């Protein structure tokens with residue numbers, strides 16, 4: 300089947316599955332298929348800033364429909380127009396590895412990494428690997444939540460090794476770029492060059508490795524790469540948002556290899572570490588911020604260091620703009636919106652219903668209404684299950700907010716979701732994804 304008819308038929312299925320507004324906003328007119336390569340369809344997304352939202356919310360659904368139409372597994376890669384152009388250009392230089400400059404972010408060093416309770420173990424493991432590459436732990440697998448310093452720590456190892464021995468070839472890439480380069484290489488018939496480039500490095504660092512899960516040919520290539528580098532005693536460092544065994548659709552043989560060396564987690568930093576990180580940033584950027592202001596920000600932003608840094612940047616910009624010194628009062632004004640959004644911390648049934656209906660492209664009325672269509676009852680049951688899991692609400696209370704349903708209906712829904720999650724890992728993954736979205740939406 301050619302790409303155009305595959306996409307046309309998939310869109311027909313999607314338009315039935317998604318509600319009209321979601322379909323016409325995200326898919327119709329916004330997504331244009333650009334290239335079909337083996338089991339991967341490359342699609343240009345016109346609203347570029349929406350790529351990650353579409354990836355999180357609709358990529359699975361689109362892949363399911365593509366697979367249904369094609370009769371075999373088809374994955375999608377969402378690209379901007381420029382990325383698609385770059386991919387199709389034939390004069391690509393794939394041999395940049397003679398350059399021993401690892402092209403790392405100069406700020407991501409051990410010196411600028413603040414050690415606290417949440418990251419002490421990962422930091423120690425990283426330093427051990429940096430001091431004895433391929434001897435201490437191979438691979439080193441660092442995992443943790445969003446913006447907690449995985450990339451920083453990984454690149455710190457790269458800097459350290461580069462400084463100790465500038466001749467060492469260090470390659471840092473995201474799993475997305477690994478996949479993209481591999482696909483380009485296949486398309487341009489340059490797979491030999493691609494393999495040469497990767498396999499002659501002394502240290503391979505792949506960020507966000509979880510994204511290769513579910514991609515058959517990428518996993519196959521990565522498996523071979525891994526084995527060759529490992530056999531040649533080359534250091535491999537990987538990061539992910541979860542430990543290997545929790546990465547859905549990751550091949551068992553890769554999962555077990557990822558666990559061969561050391562798996563180290565990074566946890567959320569405690570408040571003292573958050574203050575120390577902010578202080579380190581003020582030193583780096585040569586700005587003066589009173590301690591009580593740093594305490595205030597660190598007290599409010601407790602989960603994501605990138606967000607923590609963002610607050611500081613915004614505060615400094617605000618102070619420059621209004622020409623006032625940085626004080627507690629100015630900080631409250633500058634960051635009011637962010638602080639306000641953090642106040643709604645409680646997970647409510649409404650938040651869960653909203654997240655589930657957004658995820659499936661349904662309306663809030665679908666959550667509480669009487670419809671018994673499967674495409675609505677399944678999300679509704681998931682919403683009830685999560686409400687029971689994530690809030691302190693009783694079964695009758697849940698029944699009431701879900702349109703006055705009986706508590707036995709709620710119980711039945713919860714049991715159905717539990718049974719489905721046990722029987723089907725895809726359903727389990729969906730429920731867990733939604734749970735993460737709820738937590739992140741707080």
Ligand SMILES: Nc1ncnc2c1ncn2[C@@H]1O[C@H](COP(=O)(O)OP(=O)(O)OP(=O)(O)O)[C@@H](O)[C@H]1O
Pocket residue numbers: 407411412413414418443444445446447448449450451452507540576579604605608
């Ligand atoms: N312990 C730390 N000390 C100093 N800065 C830190 C620390 N941890 C994280 N940061 C900073 O927080 C920001 C986000 O870190 P980083 O990009 O490494 O997170 P990540 O875990 O890789 O995120 P993602 O999950 O989005 O890939 C960076 O600017 C980084 O320098």
